[in-house]
Amino acid sequence: MAHLLGIGVLCLCGAALGQEQPAAPNTEVPAKTRSAPAKRADTSEGAIHIFWVGDIVMEVPWRQQAVVPNALFDGVREHLKTADLAIGNLETPLTDWTEQTPNKDKAAVEAGKDVILRVSSPEAAQAIAGAGIKVVGLANNHVMDFTEHGLMDTLERLRKAGVSYAGAGENLAEAQGALILKIKGKRIGILSFSDVVPKYSWAEADHPGIATAKEADRVVAAVRRTRPKVDILIMVFHWGTQFVQEPIARQVFLAQEAQRAGADLVLGAHPHVLQGVGCIGRAPVVYSAGNFVFPTMSAPTRRTVIFEFEFSGEQPISVRLVPAVIDEHGAPQLVSGEARVDILDEMTKLSKPLGLQFNEDSGSCSDVAAPAPIAPAASSPPA
Numbered sequence: 001m002a003h004l005l006g007i008g009v010l011c012l013c014g015a016a017l018g019q020e021q022p023a024a025p026n027t028e029v030p031a032k033t034r035s036a037p038a039k040r041a042d043t044s045e046g047a048i049h050i051f052w053v054g055d056i057v058m059e060v061p062w063r064q065q066a067v068v069p070n071a072l073f074d075g076v077r078e079h080l081k082t083a084d085l086a087i088g089n090l091e092t093p094l095t096d097w098t099e100q101t102p103n104k105d106k107a108a109v110e111a112g113k114d115v116i117l118r119v120s121s122p123e124a125a126q127a128i129a130g131a132g133i134k135v136v137g138l139a140n141n142h143v144m145d146f147t148e149h150g151l152m153d154t155l156e157r158l159r160k161a162g163v164s165y166a167g168a169g170e171n172l173a174e175a176q177g178a179l180i181l182k183i184k185g186k187r188i189g190i191l192s193f194s195d196v197v198p199k200y201s202w203a204e205a206d207h208p209g210i211a212t213a214k215e216a217d218r219v220v221a222a223v224r225r226t227r228p229k230v231d232i233l234i235m236v237f238h239w240g241t242q243f244v245q246e247p248i249a250r251q252v253f254l255a256q257e258a259q260r261a262g263a264d265l266v267l268g269a270h271p272h273v274l275q276g277v278g279c280i281g282r283a284p285v286v287y288s289a290g291n292f293v294f295p296t297m298s299a300p301t302r303r304t305v306i307f308e309f310e311f312s313g314e315q316p317i318s319v320r321l322v323p324a325v326i327d328e329h330g331a332p333q334l335v336s337g338e339a340r341v342d343i344l345d346e347m348t349k350l351s352k353p354l355g356l357q358f359n360e361d362s363g364s365c366s367d368v369a370a371p372a373p374i375a376p377a378a379s380s381p382p383a
C-alpha cells in the first residue's frame with residue numbers, strides 16, 4: 001500500500017554517543033575549511049537528483065543540553081534544498097510519550113551497550129521539513145523505543161510537517177508498502193526494511209511496527225510488487241555491524257537480493273561510520289552513510305557525506321560525494337580543503353574493493369559483476 005511517509009534504519013548504542021569511547025581529538029572544523037562544495041553541473045536536461053544522508057538524532061539528553069532542532073541543519077540546509085528529493089534516516093521516535101519499551105535488554109541499556117531514544121521537541125519534524133528532507137526512513141531499531149504510542153506520534157508529527165516516510169506503519173501492509181512520489185514526470189518508489197529488529201518491534205497484520213528484513217523473501221516480494229508501478233526504485237536498509245567500516249556478508253546478500261528483484265539504488269545505515277559505495281550490476285549501493293545530525297564525540301562517527309545521485313535517462317546512475325563533519329553540537333558542517341580531501345580519500349579506499357572507482361568526488365556503476373560475499377567482520381550487536 002502506498003502511503004505518505006517514512007523510512008529509517010539504525011541501532012544506537014552508548015559507544016555511538018560517546019559513552020564508552022575515549023575522548024576523541026578535537027574534530028572541530030576550522031573556520032577556513034567551512035565552505036560549500038562547487039555547484040553541481042547538470043549533465044542533462046530533466047535529470048533527477050536524489051540525496052541520501054545518514055542517521056538523524058536531534059536529542060541525546062545525557063550527552064548535552066538539547067539544541068533547537070532547526071539550528072542543527074543550518075550548515076547543510078541550503079545545499080540539501082538543491083535536491084529534487086532528499087532522504088534521511090530518522091533514528092528516533094518524535095514524541096513526548098514517557099513510557100519506554102519493555103522489550104529491550106535492560107542490562108544492555110544499563111551497561112551502555114544499547115540506548116533508548118526519543119526526540120520530544122514539537123519542532124523536530126518541521127526542522128526536518130525545513131531542511132529540505134522530504135522523506136525519512138523509519139525501519140530501524142529505535143523508532144519503537146517509546147512503544148506503539150511513540151510510533152503513532154511520530155507518524156502524525158511527520159504528516160503534519162509534510163515529511164513522507166517508509167518502513168513503518170499502523171500495520172504490516174503499511175510498513176512493507178512502498179512510498180511512491182512523482183518527480184519531473186517520473187514515479188519514484190521507496191521501500192525501507194530493517195535487518196536490526198528488536199523483539200516485538202516488527203509490524204503484523206493488525207499491529208503497528210517496522211518492516212523487517214530478517215526474512216529476505218519479504219524484501220524480494222516488496223520489490224517485485226513495487227517494480228511495475230515505478231520508474232525508479234530505491235531500497236533503504238538498516239543493517240550491518242556498528243563501528244565497522246567494511247560491509248559484512250549479510251549486507252552484500254540483501255543488496256544482491258534487492259537489486260536482482262528490481263531495485264535501482266540501495267541505501268544503508270546503522271553502523272554509525274562511513275562504509276564504501278559498491279556496485280551490484282548498474283545499481284549503486286551505499287553500505288553506510290554514517291551519522292548526519294547526531295551528538296557524538298569520536299572522530300570516525302563525526303565524519304559524514306551527503307550522497308548525491310543523478311538519474312538521467314539510460315545513462316548509469318552517477319554518484320557524487322559531498323563531505324561534511326559533525327560539530328560539537330551534533331550539527332553537520334560542509335567542509336573543503338584538507339578535511340574534504342581526507343574524507344574523499346577515505347571513501348575512495350573503502351569503495352574500490354566494492355566495485356565503484358571514484359574520480360575525486362564522483363563515480364558511477366556500469367554492468368559489473370557483483371562482489372563476492374564478505375566474511376562477517378564482527379558479531380552483530382544485540383537486537
